[in-house]
Amino acid sequence: MSHTIFVTVYLVVMGLLIVGVDVLFLREHFWLRLGVNVGIVAVFALAYLLLLRDAFK
Template identity: 45%
Template sequence: MGRSVLGVLYALVMVAVVVAVDVLFFRDHAWARLMANVGIVLVFGAFYLRFFRSV
C-alpha cells in the first residue's frame, strides 16, 4: 500500500474512534468531550510517529 493510502486509512480510523467515543460516552459533556478528543488525537499522533513514520 502507498503512503497516502495508509495515511488516509489511519485518519479515517482516528475519526471513527473520536466519533464513537463522543457518541457513546460524552454526549452531554462538552469539556470532557474536548479533552477526550484532544487525548485521542495525541495518542494517534504518537503511534503514527512511532510506527508509521518510516513506512
C-alpha cells in the same frame, strides 16, 4: 499499499473512533469530550510519529 492510502485510512479510523466515543459516552460532557478528543488525536499522532512514519521508506 501506498503511504497516501495508509495515511487516509489512519485518519478515517481516528475520526470514527472520536465520533464513536463522543456519541456513545460523552454526549452531555463538553469539556470532558474535548479533552478525550485531544487525547485520542495525541495518541494517534504519537503512534504515527514513533512507529509508523518509517514503515514506507
